[in-house]
Amino acid sequence: AQTVTQSQPEMSVQEAETVTLSCTYDTSESDYYLFWYKQPPSRQMILVIRQEAYKQQNATENRFSVNFQKAAKSFSLKISDSQLGDAAMYFCAYRSASGANSKLTFGKGITLSVRP
Amino acid sequence: GAGVSQSPSNKVTEKGKDVELRCDPISGHTALYWYRQSLGQGLEFLIYFQGNSAPDKSGLPSDRFSAERTGGSVSTLTIQRTQQEDSAVYLCASKGLAGVTDTQYFGPGTRLTVL
Numbered sequence: 001a002q003t004v005t006q007s008q009p010e011m012s013v014q015e016a017e018t019v020t021l022s023c024t025y026d027t028s029e030s031d032y033y034l035f036w037y038k039q040p041p042s043r044q045m046i047l048v049i050r051q052e053a054y055k056q057q058n059a060t061e062n063r064f065s066v067n068f069q070k071a072a073k074s075f076s077l078k079i080s081d082s083q084l085g086d087a088a089m090y091f092c093a094y095r096s097a098s099g100a101n102s103k104l105t106f107g108k109g110i111t112l113s114v115r116p
Numbered sequence: 117g118a119g120v121s122q123s124p125s126n127k128v129t130e131k132g133k134d135v136e137l138r139c140d141p142i143s144g145h146t147a148l149y150w151y152r153q154s155l156g157q158g159l160e161f162l163i164y165f166q167g168n169s170a171p172d173k174s175g176l177p178s179d180r181f182s183a184e185r186t187g188g189s190v191s192t193l194t195i196q197r198t199q200q201e202d203s204a205v206y207l208c209a210s211k212g213l214a215g216v217t218d219t220q221y222f223g224p225g226t227r228l229t230v231l
Contacts, residue, residue, distance in 0.1 A: 004158070037222075043205060045159075045222035091158055101172045102211070103149060104220060106158035 002027045004094050006107035013082045014115050020067075021077045021110050023092030031097035034068065035104065036077045039089040048090070051075065053097070079112075087114045118142075120210050120223035128229045129198055137193040137226045141210030148191050149220060150183060153205040162206075165191060198230045 003026045013019035025034070036048040051059045051068050058066050063080045079086055089111050093104040121140040129135050141148050146167045151159040161175040165185045176182070180198075185191040195202055205227050209220040 006158075043207070043225040043227075045207065045209070047219050050219070093159075101164050101166075101174075102147070102220075103161040103164055103172075103175070104151075104159070105161070106151075108156070108158045 002029070002032075002094050002096070002105050004092050004105055004107040006092055006110050008110050009108075010111045010113070012113045012115060013079070013086075015082055015084060017082055018078060018080045019082055019112065021079070021090055021092075021112065023075045023077070023107055025073050025075065025092070025094050027073070027094065027096075029096055029098065033095045033097060034066075034075045035093040035095065036064070036066070036075075037091045037093060037106075038086075039091060039109070041088075045091070049077065082114050084114050084116060087112060120208055120221055122206075122208050122223040122226050124226060125224065126227045126229075128231065130231050131200060132197055134194065134196045135198055135228060137195075137206050137228070139191045139193070139208030139210075139223060141189065141191070141208070142212070142221055143189075145210035145212045145221075146188070147211040147220075148185060149209045149211075150191070150193050151207045151209065152177075153207060153225070155204070159207060162193070195228075198228075200230050203228055203230045 005024045032053045034051045038046045049061045067076045089109045091109045092107040123138045148165040150162040164172040180196045183193045205225040207225040209222045211220045
């Protein structure tokens with residue numbers, strides 16, 4: 001079974017600074033997908049960024065980028081120019097590329113606070 | 117609708133009572149998922165529906181939990197004889213039939229509190 005580990009329960013960043021959130025995972029599969037989701041106090045899970053394991057190039061979405069290290073099974077999220085609206089819980093998630101059930105396996109999440 | 121909706125937003129019940137949680141997926145989405153988020157934990161998969169196929173119930177924690185999806189659209193998650201450990205946020209997500217990079221869209225969840 002796949003597992004996703006987010007070892008830092010909380011992080012804090014100064015507004016306009018850069019912060020990196022860590023995530024590691026364990027799998028025996030070679031083809032899979034990785035995601036970062038944001039969950040604000042409204043509870044709505046919002047997709048931030050995704051990465052296909054077969055792609056060597058790291059995904060980027062505006063101020064959000066990932067550092068995907070397949071051999072190390074590491075998938076960190078970098079938030080540049082942090083904004084107050086970035087404060088939320090962030091979850092790393094894994095999805096197998098095979099099988100009919102495309103369920104997501106989540107880490108425990110990290111609470112990010114942004115200091116003005 | 118424009119997004120996934122869930123009702124009720126919050127539900128408080130007494131131990132031993134049955135509860136029903138509802139999910140309205142995005143129109144046209146064929147796949148529907150239920151997840152549970154306990155305090156301080158990540159999301160835990162419960163059940164998956166895809167079209168007319170038999171659901172994948174492998175994540176349901178006990179036989180007190182069941183779910184159905186009527187007409188391939190609305191889904192109801194039922195918890196019988198609720199226990200205090202059932203207290204959690206129950207999230208629903210839906211997904212269209214797209215490529216392998218298709219995205220699950222989540223609803224706002226139902227916060228269940230069992231007294």
